[in-house]
Amino acid sequence: MELPSIRTEGLTRTYRKPRKRRWWFKSKSETDEPREFVALEQVSLEVHPGELFGLLGPNGAGKTTLIKILTTLLAPSAGAAWVDGLDVVADAEKIRPLINMVSGGESSGYGILNVRENLWLFARIYGVPTAVAQERIDKMLGVVGLTDKATSRISHLSTGQRQKMNFCRGFITDPKILFLDEPTLGLDVTSARAIRAFVKEWMKEKPNRTMLLTTHYMAEADELCDRLAIIDRGKVLACDTPANLKRQVQKYPIYELSLAPGASSWDGASNLPGVHSATATTTPTTVELKVSLLDEPAIGAVVQSLVMAGGRILTMKKVEPTLEDVFIELVGHGISEVSQE
Amino acid sequence: MSFKLFFQAVQARTYPRIAWLFRSNSWMIQETVLPVLAVSAFAYAYRAMEAPAAYTGFLVLGAAMTTFWLNVLWGMGAQLYWERDSGNLELYVMSPAPMTAILTGMAIGGMITTVIRATAITVAGVFLFDVPINPSSWWLLVLGFVVTLAALYGLGMLFASLFLLWGREAWHLVSLLQEPVYLLSGTNFPVSILPRAVALFASAIPLTLGMDAMRQVLFRTTGLFEVWIELSVLGGLAVAFFFAACWGLRYLERRAREEGKLTVRWQ
Numbered sequence: 294m295e296l297p298s299i300r301t302e303g304l305t306r307t308y309r310k311p312r313k314r315r316w317w318f319k320s321k322s323e324t325d326e327p328r329e330f331v332a333l334e335q336v337s338l339e340v341h342p343g344e345l346f347g348l349l350g351p352n353g354a355g356k357t358t359l360i361k362i363l364t365t366l367l368a369p370s371a372g373a374a375w376v377d378g379l380d381v382v383a384d385a386e387k388i389r390p391l392i393n394m395v396s397g398g399e400s401s402g403y404g405i406l407n408v409r410e411n412l413w414l415f416a417r418i419y420g421v422p423t424a425v426a427q428e429r430i431d432k433m434l435g436v437v438g439l440t441d442k443a444t445s446r447i448s449h450l451s452t453g454q455r456q457k458m459n460f461c462r463g464f465i466t467d468p469k470i471l472f473l474d475e476p477t478l479g480l481d482v483t484s485a486r487a488i489r490a491f492v493k494e495w496m497k498e499k500p501n502r503t504m505l506l507t508t509h510y511m512a513e514a515d516e517l518c519d520r521l522a523i524i525d526r527g528k529v530l531a532c533d534t535p536a537n538l539k540r541q542v543q544k545y546p547i548y549e550l551s552l553a554p555g556a557s558s559w560d561g562a563s564n565l566p567g568v569h570s571a572t573a574t575t576t577p578t579t580v581e582l583k584v585s586l587l588d589e590p591a592i593g594a595v596v597q598s599l600v601m602a603g604g605r606i607l608t609m610k611k612v613e614p615t616l617e618d619v620f621i622e623l624v625g626h627g628i629s630e631v632s633q634e
Numbered sequence: 635m636s637f638k639l640f641f642q643a644v645q646a647r648t649y650p651r652i653a654w655l656f657r658s659n660s661w662m663i664q665e666t667v668l669p670v671l672a673v674s675a676f677a678y679a680y681r682a683m684e685a686p687a688a689y690t691g692f693l694v695l696g697a698a699m700t701t702f703w704l705n706v707l708w709g710m711g712a713q714l715y716w717e718r719d720s721g722n723l724e725l726y727v728m729s730p731a732p733m734t735a736i737l738t739g740m741a742i743g744g745m746i747t748t749v750i751r752a753t754a755i756t757v758a759g760v761f762l763f764d765v766p767i768n769p770s771s772w773w774l775l776v777l778g779f780v781v782t783l784a785a786l787y788g789l790g791m792l793f794a795s796l797f798l799l800w801g802r803e804a805w806h807l808v809s810l811l812q813e814p815v816y817l818l819s820g821t822n823f824p825v826s827i828l829p830r831a832v833a834l835f836a837s838a839i840p841l842t843l844g845m846d847a848m849r850q851v852l853f854r855t856t857g858l859f860e861v862w863i864e865l866s867v868l869g870g871l872a873v874a875f876f877f878a879a880c881w882g883l884r885y886l887e888r889r890a891r892e893e894g895k896l897t898v899r900w901q
Contacts, residue, residue, distance in 0.1 A: 308894060361894075364728050368891040390730040401721035403650040405657055410649070417646035418731040420639045462725075 296378045298503035299340035303372035306333040332358040334527040347518030348507040355527040356507035395463035397478030404448030419466040433461035473506045511616040530623045539614045542622040545585045547612040552580040553605035567591025643731035647739025666754040669697045688853035694759030696821035698752040709744040710790030741787040775851045781868040782844025788875030795882035
């Protein structure tokens with residue numbers, strides 16, 4: 294069986310709150326306060342080669358902590374993690390040539406250098422030959438629309454342009470495993486879309502590439518990820534494909550039908566075989582009928598019954614749950630409610 | 635560890651410093667004219683006291699070598715701390731390049747830029763104050779200079795790792811190390827004037843023995859010890875500082891990974 298690209302087992306990370314240097318006096322609240330903060334708790338995950346795996350969670354959920362451990366920047370407090378089969382603590386030096394990371398909102402680079410020079414510098418520390426680096430830099434700058442800024446000093450770039458440059462930095466070393474931590478954070482819609490399109494294309498280019506993406510944008514996770522883990526307060530609450538996760542929160546298929554006003558034909562819908570429940574809301578222009586089915590084929594009988602009773606169907610659609618619904622079901626609140634805190 | 639990658643990383647990290655030399659226009663005034671002005675005050679004082687002409691030469695050499703000390707403190711010691719706050723440090727640590735290569739690149743870049751500054755100060759000082767240049771051996775002078783720089787930048791690499799661990803307190807330490815070292819290393823006077831015990835203590839600072847050796851060669855004066863003894867001690871210090879820096883970096887990385895200090899900024 295193929296070795297997982299990333300594996301974690303009971304991974305835990307705690308941070309110690311710094312001790313206040315007042316040895317002569319401690320208030321009661323100070324002594325009662327727990328000195329340790331758990332950022333990651335018993336996280337066990339597997340990401341397979343060729344997979345684009347997402348970590349979805351609000352700010353402070355532990356996504357970045359997990360990435361820092363996997364990129365060998367942070368030691369776990371307990372548990373273990375392997376990247377490409379190598380232990381992140383014992384084999385950190387062997388892991389580093391295989392990986393790269395891009396963090397949304399990072400401000401790395403040297404202001405005195407221009408975009409091309411900064412990217413060249415960070416390619417050189419991975420041993421990328423200058424000619425190869427320049428070729429990749431040209432390609433990546435084209436992808437993010439920064440070609441005309443190649444010779445601009447990065448101290449003259451906007452925050453978004455700087456973020457695009459850092460996005461390029463992650464790809465010019467052609468890593469086997471790439472970690473993207475909120476790569477589209479704060480980018481405009483067009484740039485974010487271009488970046489998502491490139492990420493998909495990059496994954497298709499070589500089948501053994503693996504990407505771990507953290508985001509708190511539901512749509513981004515849904516669009517990009519083969520599988521994703523929902524993480525909150527350091528714990529993984531669920532891990533599956535987006536489709537399976539959505540299925541978990543919807544026990545019965547739901548259809549929404551808009552009927553012409555005055556229709557009362559929906560009355561009997563809930564009594565039809567295969568129908569779990571049917572509810573209607575009357576608006577000035579339509580009657581909105583929501584039908585929950587025990588068996589999906591029963592929708593045919595519902596439509597037939599409505600038409601036979603003289604009802605006129607204006608629109609009909611199957612309601613798919615969103616990742617937001619999944620998140621609310623698992624966490625108990627929406628992702629934006631926490632992100633805005 | 636691949637030597638090719640080591641040298642590539644050294645080249646990469648040297649580059650921003652060299653670029654700064656050509657792209658930053660203010661350094662010539664700040665770092666050449668101002669030190670020469672500071673030297674002038676002492677030079678006129680020595681002239682008024684009818685001190686030997688070599689004393690003005692001591693001053694000029696002291697001013698030139700001080701730029702290296704400042705570069706070691708601010709350009710090396712405090713640099714990793716700055717790199718962390720700007721987000722570069724985690725990229726360096728995460729890369730396959732060894733951190734010693736990154737520090738070596740910083741050191742070489744710093745040396746190149748500072749040599750140019752120091753040369754400008756020396757040339758200005760020599761012409762302005764008519765300093766007599768008559769070294770007993772040019773080779774010994776060059777050797778003394780190279781060994782002094784090796785020891786100074788070895789110390790800088792050691793500072794860099796320690797300062798990162800100490801965080802914000804490092805800034806205070808840099809300031810604390812600045813003025814006392816001017817005094818102890820004899821920037822503006824021959825260090826042999828200091829009480830013997832103080833001079834011996836000050837010999838642990840590479841600047842002290844380095845300047846004393848170069849002054850002995852340049853102006854044919856007597857110093858604290860024989861030149862060859864001073865150069866040997868400096869060579870030993872260079873090796874000791876380099877290995878201590880390598881050990882410090884390994885220790886630092888392990889502790890910083892455990893405590894999360896590689897990624898936590900502004901502390």
